[in-house]
Amino acid sequence: MTKTPFPTGPITAVRGRAVVVSGDDIDTDRIIPARFLKCITFEGLADQVFADDRAERPGCHPFDQPAAQGASLLVVNRNFGCGSSREHAPQALMRWGIRAVVGESFAEIFYGNCLALGIPCFTASHDGVLNLQAALAANPTLALEVDLDSLLLNASDGQGWELVLQPGPRQMLLSGAWDATSELLAHGAQLDRLVAALPYLNGF
Amino acid sequence: MRDGSGKRRPRLRFSAASAAVSSGTLYDKVWDLHQVAQLPGGSSQLFIGLHLIHEVTSPQAFAGLKDLGLSVRHPERTVATVDHIVPTTSQARPFADPLAEQMLATLEANCAEHGITLHGLGSGRQGIVHVIAPELGLTQPGMTVACGDSHTSTHGAFGAIAFGIGTSQVRDVLASQSLSMGKLKVRRIWVDGQLQSGVYAKDLVLHVIRTLGVKGGVGFAYEFAGPAIEALSMEERMTLCNMAIEGGARCGYVNPDQITYDDLKGRPFAPAGAAWDRAVAWWSSLASGPDAVFDDEVRFDAANIAPTVTWGITPGQGIGVDEAIPTLEQTHPDERPLAQEAYQYMDLQPGQPIAGTPVDVCFIGSCTNGRLSDLQAAAAVAKGRQVAPGIKAFVVPGSEQVAAAAEAEGLDRLFLAAGFEWREPGCSMCLAMNPDRLEGRQISASSSNRNFKGRQGSATGRTLLMSPAMVAAAAIAGKVSDVRQLLPTMPCQQR
Numbered sequence: 001m002t003k004t005p006f007p008t009g010p011i012t013a014v015r016g017r018a019v020v021v022s023g024d025d026i027d028t029d030r031i032i033p034a035r036f037l038k039c040i041t042f043e044g045l046a047d048q049v050f051a052d053d054r055a056e057r058p059g060c061h062p063f064d065q066p067a068a069q070g071a072s073l074l075v076v077n078r079n080f081g082c083g084s085s086r087e088h089a090p091q092a093l094m095r096w097g098i099r100a101v102v103g104e105s106f107a108e109i110f111y112g113n114c115l116a117l118g119i120p121c122f123t124a125s126h127d128g129v130l131n132l133q134a135a136l137a138a139n140p141t142l143a144l145e146v147d148l149d150s151l152l153l154n155a156s157d158g159q160g161w162e163l164v165l166q167p168g169p170r171q172m173l174l175s176g177a178w179d180a181t182s183e184l185l186a187h188g189a190q191l192d193r194l195v196a197a198l199p200y201l202n203g204f
Numbered sequence: 205m206r207d208g209s210g211k212r213r214p215r216l217r218f219s220a221a222s223a224a225v226s227s228g229t230l231y232d233k234v235w236d237l238h239q240v241a242q243l244p245g246g247s248s249q250l251f252i253g254l255h256l257i258h259e260v261t262s263p264q265a266f267a268g269l270k271d272l273g274l275s276v277r278h279p280e281r282t283v284a285t286v287d288h289i290v291p292t293t294s295q296a297r298p299f300a301d302p303l304a305e306q307m308l309a310t311l312e313a314n315c316a317e318h319g320i321t322l323h324g325l326g327s328g329r330q331g332i333v334h335v336i337a338p339e340l341g342l343t344q345p346g347m348t349v350a351c352g353d354s355h356t357s358t359h360g361a362f363g364a365i366a367f368g369i370g371t372s373q374v375r376d377v378l379a380s381q382s383l384s385m386g387k388l389k390v391r392r393i394w395v396d397g398q399l400q401s402g403v404y405a406k407d408l409v410l411h412v413i414r415t416l417g418v419k420g421g422v423g424f425a426y427e428f429a430g431p432a433i434e435a436l437s438m439e440e441r442m443t444l445c446n447m448a449i450e451g452g453a454r455c456g457y458v459n460p461d462q463i464t465y466d467d468l469k470g471r472p473f474a475p476a477g478a479a480w481d482r483a484v485a486w487w488s489s490l491a492s493g494p495d496a497v498f499d500d501e502v503r504f505d506a507a508n509i510a511p512t513v514t515w516g517i518t519p520g521q522g523i524g525v526d527e528a529i530p531t532l533e534q535t536h537p538d539e540r541p542l543a544q545e546a547y548q549y550m551d552l553q554p555g556q557p558i559a560g561t562p563v564d565v566c567f568i569g570s571c572t573n574g575r576l577s578d579l580q581a582a583a584a585v586a587k588g589r590q591v592a593p594g595i596k597a598f599v600v601p602g603s604e605q606v607a608a609a610a611e612a613e614g615l616d617r618l619f620l621a622a623g624f625e626w627r628e629p630g631c632s633m634c635l636a637m638n639p640d641r642l643e644g645r646q647i648s649a650s651s652s653n654r655n656f657k658g659r660q661g662s663a664t665g666r667t668l669l670m671s672p673a674m675v676a677a678a679a680i681a682g683k684v685s686d687v688r689q690l691l692p693t694m695p696c697q698q699r
Contacts, residue, residue, distance in 0.1 A: 024542055025418055025518050029656045033663070034635045038289065038303040040263035040310050052663035079419035079452065083656060085354040086261065087370035108422060108454045109354060109368050116372035168245035168386060177244065181272065184249055184380035187241045191382060194240055194251050200344060204475055204482035
């Protein structure tokens with residue numbers, strides 16, 4: 001569990017160790033099983049991240065490895081976060097300590113939920129991610145830094161990887177405008193004009 | 205353009221007989237109509253015409269609203285119900301589970317405070333959110349629909365652009381009736397031919413997902429079109445669009461047509477009188493036009509689709525009921541690690557026929573297949589037969605209205621006589637947030653939408669997805685069975 005504050009303001013870089021969760025199509029039921037959604041706040045979710053996968057083989061899950069404790073980056077493969085739209089999944093990851101995710105691809109709702117929390121989801125090529133995962137398997141305590149400006153992931157041993165972050169989310173994170181609420185509220189007059197013009201809101 | 209086997213074919217033009225169609229896809233037109241502003245960074249601010257909320261993903265959104273000192277901008281455009289956590293045996297308050305009771309009480313308080321209509325238990329209108337909104341006529345063509353639930357894609361059956369969102373976005377919609385969104389590409393899924401008797405929309409969508417994969421639709425909206433789609437009832441179209449998300453497509457839709465309008469007419473929130481004719485004209489104008497350009501297109505032939513069953517741990521790991529579980533050699537190299545994980549988790553052998561796989565629990569219900577026609581299809585199989593000894597089989601209507609309509613036809617008595625339990629409406633064992641769940645290694649035949657590890661409430665429980673009629677067949681036989689063999693003289697009443 002982390003004492004790092006939750007993301008706030010402009011997000012320019014994320015530093016720290018990484019935890020690798022390998023495999024394609026890891027769904028949000030895996031990240032946070034549905035029984036933990038019986039709550040009216042997100043506060044208690046940190047301990048429950050990957051609960052069933054971790055209980056299946058006690059002590060063996062990547063999130064239970066000594067080197068993973070305090071990690072701030074998560075490295076995954078393809079279509080991570082598919083399935084249920086539950087924001088409880090990125091909330092649980094964030095409360096555990098994750099501040100950025102690097103993977104081959106992400107499910108869209110999960111990606112948007114992460115962005116709304118100030119957590120960038122970077123992509124890299126298949127070979128790039130496999131190479132990064134191999135480097136972390138060889139040295140699980142490798143210190144890493146992902147930079148949203150240069151779109152590079154640099155390791156303390158000199159290795160580096162190129163990352164991709166969609167231009168829109170990148171700009172939102174860099175400027176600190178990743179929490180869309182204030183931006184959305186700024187266009188009240190345009191919204192009112194649209195409401196006055198939409199046929200189904202005006203008796204067709 | 206590809207066909208279902210990946211083969212390229214010349215592109216077909218859209219051939220709907222709609223008179224007033226203009227160019228562009230329905231997705232493009234609805235998007236343009238709802239775009240409030242361009243946001244910095246290239247995303248769009250999209251107005252949300254219908255916002256649906258429920259007890260699981262809304263409490264933190266209301267709390268967030270309060271933290272920011274904001275109010276609900278258009279409370280009349282948000283509609284609430286309770287579905288995920290409700291028990292299906294006794295729905296008496298307070299619920300036996302204090303956490304479930306707290307969630308419902310919180311939703312009730314939030315709706316009362318902000319002036320939001322809540323279709324609660326016993327109102328006659330409660331049910332799974334994706335069942336009740338179409339049933340009430342709230343879901344209409346040309347709308348944008350958002351809900352904190354990934355199966356919001358269901359509403360695309362009406363020619364709406366509908367998608368699931370997270371809780372921060374629920375807060376944003378409450379505050380601003382809009383969302384920050386990036387535009388999707390559009391892939392047309394063109395389906396020729398006609399589904400065989402005993403083959404349903406569920407089989408069609410499982411077949412599409414099996415072919416294109418669970419990540420094939422990432423970045424796309426799926427437009428379902430072609431003769432086989434035009435022949436589907438609204439309830440079948442909802443089943444189809446419901447599972448677009450399981451193929452990675454955040455939204456799926458069908459262009460509105462006479463079947464759509466006939467379904468909507470007379471529903472409580474549908475337009476009436478002179479407004480009805482204006483509405484139909486407007487809705488018709490939104491269908492993808494003859495010059496619509498799709499970013500991709502894939503063709504299928506409905507006649508080639510068998511009743512489809514999943515054998516693995518993603519909805520893409522499906523096969524025809526007459527097929528064997530694929531071996532590693534028959535599996536694409538990229539998919540082999542997941543196949544191996546699935547063999548192990550499911551304890552099913554590659555090369556083994558899926559028919560004959562014993563099941564423990566049979567569940568008919570969910571936002572995918574909990575509507576009246578789903579229950580009718582299952583009842584046609586169950587009629588005059590008995591659930592096999594040792595099998596727990598239960599039917600959970602999708603809504604109070606579905607339950608009432610089914611009971612008026614005597615389906616409850618038919619199911620009870622056959623040895624099924626008849627329950628109260630809710631999401632139930634689709635995601636097992638209520639007391640309905642698998643125990644230990646139990647294996648279910650389920651008409652729901654996800655066969656993920658642990659999905660049905662046991663960390664080691666196993667799920668075989670199939671149509672409601674196939675679930676009924678599995679309940680009767682105690683094992684996976686080809687429903688077509690139980691329906692020798694069944695007319696095509698489900699088509």
